[in-house]
Each structure stands twice: as C-alpha cells, then as structure tokens.
Amino acid sequence: MNRSAIAISVIARITGVPEESLVPETELVADLDMDSAKALELIVELEDRFEIEIGDDDAAGMNTVGDVLATIASVGSSRDRS
Numbered sequence: 001m002n003r004s005a006i007a008i009s010v011i012a013r014i015t016g017v018p019e020e021s022l023v024p025e026t027e028l029v030a031d032l033d034m035d036s037a038k039a040l041e042l043i044v045e046l047e048d049r050f051e052i053e054i055g056d057d058d059a060a061g062m063n064t065v066g067d068v069l070a071t072i073a074s075v076g077s078s079r080d081r082s
Contacts, residue, residue: 024066
C-alpha cells in the first residue's frame with residue numbers, strides 16, 4: 001500500500017467515511033465534519049505511520065484530502081533528504 005492509500009485509509013477510519021468517496025477536493029471540515037480532536041488524531045496517526053513530524057504551519061494548511069496527501073509527500077521527502 002502506498003503512502004497516499006495509507007493516508008486515505010487513516011482519514012476514512014477517523015471520519016467514518018468510505019475510502020472510495022474521498023477525493024483530493026474533499027474538505028476535511030465542511031465535507032467530513034472533522035473537528036479539532038479528529039484533526040489531532042489524524043496528525044498523530046500520520047506522524048506515527050510515516051515516522052514524520054508535521055509542523056504547525058503544515059497542519060494548519062491541511063484543509064482538504066489533497067492537502068493531507070501533499071503534506072505527507074513534502075514532509076516525508078524533506079525528511080528523506082536530511
């Protein structure tokens with residue numbers, strides 16, 4: 001399973017929304033009713049799964065499923081270069 005598929009699986013589990021209905025344009029708050037507790041759970045699980053650290057600025061920019069995927073890609077790739 002690739003990173004995007006894993007992230008989508010995590011989002012689906014936390015929000016209770018089927019994976020197949022999650023597209024990059026899906027908004028975490030407006031479409032998935034994600035509150036701050038669920039957002040924190042998402043960040044912690046992504047950090048654990050991918051062994052990355054998502055900074056506050058990156059977390060604040062995660063408004064859609066696509067933003068989440070872009071964040072884990074960029075944070076993961078910058079970590080790989082360290």
